[in-house]
Amino acid sequence: MLIAVSSGTPAQRGAEPGGGHRAAGGRSVCLPRCAVVRRPFARRSLSSPARPPLVQTGTEHPMPDHVLITGGAGFIGSHLADELLRNGEPVLVLDNLSRGFVERNVERLKGRHGAGVEVRVCDVRDEQAVRDAVRRASFVFHLAAQVAIARSVADPAHDFEVNARGTLNVLEALRRLDRPPPLLFASTSKVYGALPDLPIERGEERYRPLCETAREHGISESQPLDLRSPYGCSRGAADQYVLDYARTFGLHAVVLRVSCVYGPPQFGNEDQGWIAHFVARAIRRDPITLYGDGLQVRDALFIEDLVDALLRARRALKPASGRAFNIGGGPGTAVSLVDLLDLLEELDGRRPVVSLAAWRRDDPRYYVSDCRAFQALTGWAPRVALRDGLRALYQWRLGVEARLGAVYADIPSSVRMDRLEAAS
Numbered sequence: 001m002l003i004a005v006s007s008g009t010p011a012q013r014g015a016e017p018g019g020g021h022r023a024a025g026g027r028s029v030c031l032p033r034c035a036v037v038r039r040p041f042a043r044r045s046l047s048s049p050a051r052p053p054l055v056q057t058g059t060e061h062p063m064p065d066h067v068l069i070t071g072g073a074g075f076i077g078s079h080l081a082d083e084l085l086r087n088g089e090p091v092l093v094l095d096n097l098s099r100g101f102v103e104r105n106v107e108r109l110k111g112r113h114g115a116g117v118e119v120r121v122c123d124v125r126d127e128q129a130v131r132d133a134v135r136r137a138s139f140v141f142h143l144a145a146q147v148a149i150a151r152s153v154a155d156p157a158h159d160f161e162v163n164a165r166g167t168l169n170v171l172e173a174l175r176r177l178d179r180p181p182p183l184l185f186a187s188t189s190k191v192y193g194a195l196p197d198l199p200i201e202r203g204e205e206r207y208r209p210l211c212e213t214a215r216e217h218g219i220s221e222s223q224p225l226d227l228r229s230p231y232g233c234s235r236g237a238a239d240q241y242v243l244d245y246a247r248t249f250g251l252h253a254v255v256l257r258v259s260c261v262y263g264p265p266q267f268g269n270e271d272q273g274w275i276a277h278f279v280a281r282a283i284r285r286d287p288i289t290l291y292g293d294g295l296q297v298r299d300a301l302f303i304e305d306l307v308d309a310l311l312r313a314r315r316a317l318k319p320a321s322g323r324a325f326n327i328g329g330g331p332g333t334a335v336s337l338v339d340l341l342d343l344l345e346e347l348d349g350r351r352p353v354v355s356l357a358a359w360r361r362d363d364p365r366y367y368v369s370d371c372r373a374f375q376a377l378t379g380w381a382p383r384v385a386l387r388d389g390l391r392a393l394y395q396w397r398l399g400v401e402a403r404l405g406a407v408y409a410d411i412p413s414s415v416r417m418d419r420l421e422a423a424s
């Protein structure tokens with residue numbers, strides 16, 4: 001399904017080291033260091049006949065008529081792309097496909113929308129590739145990121161290059177344009193770190209803040225940043241750069257600090273996508289490690305609700321510009337890790353197997369997003385109840401397991417799980 005066409009001198013491109021050959025859809029595909037999966041694109045009507053590329057000027061500045069999604073092959077990016085394409089908007093995906101299994105998302109997008117989507121297999125560390133892509137954009141969603149805390153600790157320089165430098169590349173590419181398109185940056189609630197100044201009490205069933213406002217509404221944007229781990233630092237730096245480019249250079253740019261997002265088709269791990277990780281392990285009867293006592297609380301946002309928030313933020317870009325908003329499931333979906341095990345037991349009919357481990361450093365006892373600022377501006381509210389979203393994720397994962405079971409019938413479950421988690 002992937003058709004790789006070179007778009008530049010491979011030596012100039014900064015793709016994943018050694019990333020020349022990747023498997024896509026079970027087949028081996030040769031990808032140059034920056035490759036384009038390109039089809040003629042349609043504007044507005046996806047059913048209209050394919051037309052040749054836009055007329056380009058001598059300086060090769062094409063008309064900006066695509067929505068650019070960096071990281072558009074990923075879990076969130078591919079859902080967002082799908083929604084935009086269904087609304088008839090051409091999408092340009094820039095992604096180095098470094099996250100496990102994302103080729104399948106690309107194939108799904110191409111299968112559904114064919115000519116509407118263009119995929120550039122490029123790296124956000126590659127300044128020229130980013131500049132080329134941004135020139136084509138009427139709007140930019142910057143979602144590409146190194147998403148794992150553990151990897152950031154193992155290789156802080158790589159984490160910095162992708163998350164901080166990659167974001168700076170996007171901002172600089174925008175700043176160079178006469179009329180830069182607006183930017184939405186998907187930041188993370190992890191920029192609030194361990195929330196050291198939030199007084200907490202341990203109830204019988206879960207932790208809860210002593211402050212009534214935080215208990216009722218969650219954590220607002222007035223919470224001071226507390227950057228922990230190389231990942232926290234690189235993401236916090238990117239978050240602050242985006243806000244400052246709005247301030248200093250007048251870019252139209254907004255930051256959404258997103259907490260846990262879940263839904264199909266998500267391959268999660270302990271670092272990101274913990275709900276998907278719990279679901280997969282519960283189905284396979286592999287032990288789930290609970291760090292600490294399991295009473296820590298998180299909120300959970302179903303992927304469709306997040307896509308709705310991203311699109312509403314785009315519509316409200318002018319008043320939202322230069323601001324950061326917390327986005328998550330909010331108090332209505334607040335759940336402790338033990339609560340989630342209970343919900344999984346209801347779905348699966350069996351209590352998940354659990355093993356206990358010491359607290360992880362900087363693991364906040366409570367994080368729930370206060371989304372009232374964003375709600376007031378856009379009218380957005382999460383609509384999918386945790387039980388319903390969890391069921392959708394669980395059903396999807398059951399199907400994955402059935403297919404994997406047939407393929408890996410002879411390999412012990414724990415070994416398969418290790419491979420899957422290493423890849424995701």
Ligand SMILES: NC(=O)c1ccc[n+]([C@@H]2O[C@H](COP(=O)([O-])OP(=O)(O)OC[C@H]3O[C@@H](n4cnc5c(N)ncnc54)[C@H](O)[C@@H]3O)[C@@H](O)[C@H]2O)c1
Nearest residue numbers: 071073074075076095096097098099123124144145258261
């Ligand atoms: N999923 C969540 O719960 C969650 C929570 C908070 C914030 N976010 C943020 O939302 C964004 C998208 O998250 P996601 O869940 O879709 O993650 P994901 O890993 O599925 O998607 C990220 C995509 O970025 C691509 N990528 C990674 N490094 C790249 C690079 N150097 N150049 C180009 N592409 C690169 C990956 O191949 C992947 O397709 C990320 O910025 C993430 O930090 C996600």
